[in-house]
Amino acid sequence: MQQIFIEGLEVPTLIGVYDWERTQNTVLIVDLLIDADLSAAMQSDDVAHTIDYAAVAETVKQVGSDSSFELLEAFANAIIRAVCQAFEVQKLVLTIEKPGILPDARKVGIRITHEAGK
Numbered sequence: 210m211q212q213i214f215i216e217g218l219e220v221p222t223l224i225g226v227y228d229w230e231r232t233q234n235t236v237l238i239v240d241l242l243i244d245a246d247l248s249a250a251m252q253s254d255d256v257a258h259t260i261d262y263a264a265v266a267e268t269v270k271q272v273g274s275d276s277s278f279e280l281l282e283a284f285a286n287a288i289i290r291a292v293c294q295a296f297e298v299q300k301l302v303l304t305i306e307k308p309g310i311l312p313d314a315r316k317v318g319i320r321i322t323h324e325a326g327k
């Protein structure tokens with residue numbers, strides 16, 4: 210199995226169900242685990258033959274700055290669509306954490322597994 214990952218990406222975006230959340234951006238924490246074919250880059254040592262994780266991070270941040278969803282679920286859908294359109298992804302596990310929301314919970318968020326062609 211070959212994977213690329215990004216952990217703890219800080220993504221500012223306007224998000225939330227309630228009025229108090231919609232007056233300023235929230236910084237979400239995004240993790241991506243991408244199954245992809247890395248074998249060409251393993252041979253060539255050329256970033257053009259793989260998924261550039263910096264470009265993936267930039268794509269995710271762009272979705273954050275372009276969107277204003279209420280729910281994390283809808284934001285996740287936009288990220289999945291953007292990443293799968295731009296990169297040769299076989300499978301993507303996307304985790305989005307929204308910090309500081311529940312006083313008695315360390316973290317809240319969602320995790321979605323998306324497989325290409327499904």
Ligand SMILES: Nc1nc2c(c(=O)[nH]1)N=C([C@H](O)[C@@H](O)CO)CN2
Nearest residue numbers: 224225226227230279280281282310
């Ligand atoms: N499954 C979800 N539940 C909730 C979400 C969400 O995006 N997905 N959002 C909220 C509010 O916006 C929260 O941030 C403040 O209470 C509540 N539940």
